[in-house]
Amino acid sequence: MSGWDSIIAPGASKDIAVQTQPHTGSYYAATQNDIINFAPLQGEQRADVCVIGAGFTGISTALHLAERGYNVHVVEANRVGWGASGRNGGQMIGGISGEQAIAKAHGRDVEELFGELRWAGHAIIRERVQTYGIRCDLKAGYVDVAIRPRHLRAIEADYERLQRQGFPHEVRILSQQETQDTLGTREYIGALLNMGNGHLHPLNLCVGEARAAQSLGSTIYEQSPVINIERGARARVVTAQGAVTADAVILAGNAYHALEKKLRGILFPVNSFIIATEPLSEQTVASINPRDLAVCDPNFVIEYFRLSADKRLLFGGRCNYFGNDPEQIKLQLRPKMTRVYPQLANTRIDYAWGGTIGVPVNRVPQFGRLANNIFYCQGYSGHGVNVTHLAGRIMADAVAGTVEQFDLFANVKPIVVPGAHRFSKPMVALAIMYYRIKDRL
């Protein structure tokens, strides 16, 4: 178990295999520009708010609260950004998954209900990058590509909606020829260019936000798996070596959460994987993505890619695989990458990694309470970079007593799937098979 510091937590539920782990072997971990090392939680501590989990949800919430003057303590099992937040495609995708279901549940119209909320997370990210000087390779520009005529129709509908809403950034439909010229591949028959979306280095963003929260007085503990939450007028968040007593607690463990069975039963943990090539030559970059755009395909079993700041192709997608062996991930993803870019057949792959996304059955992000003063939010499907940042603001509002936006989500009942966590692998494999067939129709 080299590099793993295993803790069998006293008092922990049998379901919690609590181990603290270093970052996965991702391109992001290899290029983290600020190596932080927060001490584990020790002894008895006191806070206004205790946040469990230091991904985007937890750190974004902590920063929003710290900016409003709260004394926040964040308790992370592993490292800041260790989960999906430090491993993802880095694509800033607009919109909130499950919008239609939310609007239907409230008997309201999607456009009227969400409006600019659909891009609120992007605005928060941009503002923080500027305010705190976070170096995370933030770039504007994103394309939704079309593979089939029905995707073109969806793109046109999106375009018209954005026009109606007076979207303040450049949005343009690209013809088949323009798409080929822009992306150097014949895979797609059209695209929607959106300069309001973009891409970034997610781990460096998460760490930068953690630093910002720390600079405003927040305390962050790493390598501190929470093993119990004692309920009460003040809740007590317990780890193997310490505890934080707080007026409010926020659970932000998402798909990695192992503490509260109720939260695990309403979320499917779905794995996604990414490979990063060696840095590409200027000539190759000019032929495959001269405008440095993030690219996402429209399938349910999606593929997504973009260039890193040092011009590697970061190519992500699903694999028929549940482990984390980089060689297996390379084997499975390389053919997908070379289907899109045959010219990269001989390109070396330097990094391969995977992570787990929290996917609710109805796709609606899950906000709620386990007790009056214990809040949670999780399950943004593949839109987490944007929506976690909005979620942080909504959670901070909820702690302060403003629950209008919190209730927008909390009032949509999550669909409980018995055994969702325990039997997730066969269930997810079946679902993926079903959606693969659907994607091909």
Ligand SMILES: Cc1cc2nc3c(=O)[nH]c(=O)nc-3n(C[C@H](O)[C@H](O)[C@H](O)COP(=O)(O)OP(=O)(O)OC[C@H]3O[C@@H](n4cnc5c(N)ncnc54)[C@H](O)[C@@H]3O)c2cc1C
């Ligand atoms: C491979 C991959 C690619 C993706 N690509 C994109 C993309 O391009 N664009 C996009 O918008 N979204 C993408 N996503 C989704 C996005 O990354 C997530 O929705 C988002 O990061 C979720 O953030 P989070 O903070 O809620 O959860 P996480 O980042 O998973 O953080 C949860 C944290 O909680 C901690 N934790 C759990 N239990 C405990 C405990 N008991 N005690 C203490 N700490 C605990 C974990 O250690 C972890 O650090 C991708 C996800 C993956 C895995």
